[in-house]
Amino acid sequence: MWIERYFHDIIIGIEAIFDNRLKSMLTALGIIFGVAAVISMMAIGKGAEQEILEQIKMVGVNNIVVTPTSVSVEGSGSKSGDDSGARRSKFSKGLSLLDAQAISEVIPSVDKVSPVISFNYSAILNGKSNPVVLEGVDESYFELFSIGLQAGEIFSQTQSEMGQPVCLIGDNIKSVFFKQENPVGKSIKCGKIWLKVIGVVEKRDFTTSASDEMGISSSDNKIFVPVQTVLLRFKNRSLIRADEVEKANSKQDGGGMVIVGMGSGSDGGSSNDNDGNLNQLSKIILQVKETEQLSETANIVKRMLYRRHSDMYDFEVTIPELLLKQQQRTKNIFNVVLGAIAGISLIVGGIGIMNIMLASVMERIREIGTRQAIGASQKDIIVQFLSESTLISVFGGIIGIILGVILSQMITAIFDIKTIVSLFSIVIAFGVSAAVGIIFGYLPAKQAAEKDPVESLRY
Incomplete structure (x- = not known):
């Protein structure tokens, strides 16, 4: 019975998203660009790592090169x-x-x-x-x-x-x-x-x-x-x-x-x-x-x-493998920095979701009061608003994944930089986007659930 009840709350949340399509889309933009940035940056990092491994194989393992100068x-x-x-x-x-x-x-x-x-x-x-x-x-x-x-x-x-x-x-x-x-x-x-x-x-x-x-x-x-x-x-x-x-x-x-x-x-x-x-x-x-x-x-x-x-x-002695590994460490640091910047954009997107949901709570006080008056519990209100923020993040994450894959291919085609989109990066980006929706959507949902139904109906 409780599954049907909460499923009904989720349906109400979905209806609210479709009733406010433009606002929901604008809310999801932060997540979309954040996820796309994470996937494309991780793809660049994975491509650079693969290129280094190919170069190490090409220059040979444990090789030393002596060249005349x-x-x-x-x-x-x-x-x-x-x-x-x-x-x-x-x-x-x-x-x-x-x-x-x-x-x-x-x-x-x-x-x-x-x-x-x-x-x-x-x-x-x-x-x-x-x-x-x-x-x-x-x-x-x-x-x-x-x-x-x-x-x-x-x-x-x-x-x-x-x-x-x-x-x-x-x-x-x-x-x-x-x-x-x-x-x-x-x-x-x-x-x-x-x-x-x-x-x-x-x-x-x-x-x-x-x-x-x-x-x-x-x-x-x-x-x-x-x-x-x-x-x-x-x-x-x-x-x-x-x-x-x-x-x-x-x-x-x-x-x-x-x-x-x-x-x-x-x-x-x-x-x-x-x-x-x-x-x-x-x-x-x-x-x-x-x-x-x-x-x-x-x-x-x-x-x-x-x-x-x-x-x-009149000669030079070089160790290609060590040079490549040093280059790999440098690229890894660079990729971590890029990944951190992309991650910050996800957090900013989450804050945007929280702000919009807080504003949505203020706009829908009478709706909240009406639901509470006809028997909705605090959990029902929390599930409704939490499902809205989570679904916005999830849909934004899906669009962001598609955009990230396209962006990675464009980087390869335009700048001739090797990129590899891994399943791991997709799972991480999607998981983070869903988590952002839950974490940043909980406060507005909790605030909505704590509204006094009498005062809400008078609003």
């Missing part, structure tokens, strides 16, 4: 020809294959090491040409970055050591040159060298921010070959050509140090790598056995290379 070293001395005035300067051969081998052999906490050499070339097949990145790596490179294959296999240790003309191609190269064909076993020309395709690298999601901040790039437009293949058949920057020595001597100034550009060895085709890079390797990627050893190992690598490079810091 430019360094300016000036000699000292007189321009005279005597020995006492001879130039005294330091010389570093730059990042080399020997550095990678030394790291692998000397540091026990290092699990895997892969040297990387990158050049820009053009791939050619059946009269079609396409710019590609030729990347010399060893077989452990694909484990370091958890890169899988669509087809074929990774080059073997023998193929790596012998510098055989074999390669793995990215998904974009497969689409451009081989369409629907299986490229494994076929050949593709890079520069002037024909390479046999032995595998196709899987397509990976890639964000521009990952490339800008972590120094990585998509593998879709790359041709991977063994390091020795690059050094023997394409270009070896550690070899100095006679014409470059003559060119350097012609520019030599007696008061400063001259750095001689390192040219190509058996360059099988022209590349666009004319930036004066003196380093044999473009980078060295190494993986540490335990996460706890990352920082310590990075310091050891830094000290080792400093000694090997004649006490020169």
Whole structure:
């Protein structure tokens, strides 16, 4: 019986909402925008978290990256020809294959090491040409970055050591040159060298921010070959050509140090790598056995290379995973602040509901007195007004959820910011909106129930 009684009170509350549609809609606006803000902010936070996890996977777990940097070293001395005035300067051969081998052999906490050499070339097949990145790596490179294959296999240790003309191609190269064909076993020309395709690298999601901040790039437009293949058949920057020595001597100034550009060895085709890079390797990627050893190992690598490079810091040692985790912590703080601001808007919406319901109580004093005169108890009045405020909040929450989802999609489309609307955020936002209706609706409902029916009827 009591269920039917209170159900009747709720029906009366619903009728009151529909009788005052405009006022009810304006009352719900605070909840609508608050819920939409909470969902969209949580979606941005979830998207940022997912992007960080994808970037960590892309840069590899427990990886350390060593990259060459430019360094300016000036000699000292007189321009005279005597020995006492001879130039005294330091010389570093730059990042080399020997550095990678030394790291692998000397540091026990290092699990895997892969040297990387990158050049820009053009791939050619059946009269079609396409710019590609030729990347010399060893077989452990694909484990370091958890890169899988669509087809074929990774080059073997023998193929790596012998510098055989074999390669793995990215998904974009497969689409451009081989369409629907299986490229494994076929050949593709890079520069002037024909390479046999032995595998196709899987397509990976890639964000521009990952490339800008972590120094990585998509593998879709790359041709991977063994390091020795690059050094023997394409270009070896550690070899100095006679014409470059003559060119350097012609520019030599007696008061400063001259750095001689390192040219190509058996360059099988022209590349666009004319930036004066003196380093044999473009980078060295190494993986540490335990996460706890990352920082310590990075310091050891830094000290080792400093000694090997004649006490020169012509390299940079970075830990992408730690940088990304620091970035994630910063984004989490930012998302908490945004979430707090969105939560405040919900509270403001709740206060708005309370104000409108208090005003509604004053406007409907005769209605309250009439209901009490015909037998309505204080609980009936409380249920009626409490159901009004709760239903306004619930309907506002539903509209806010829809608006929040739409707003999240618009943020992704317009600003290219990844957003993920989770079920958790929807449940939280809806639950909070309902709670706001109950909490801020109770005071007006209680005030209405405590009205004296005689005075209410005289009002």
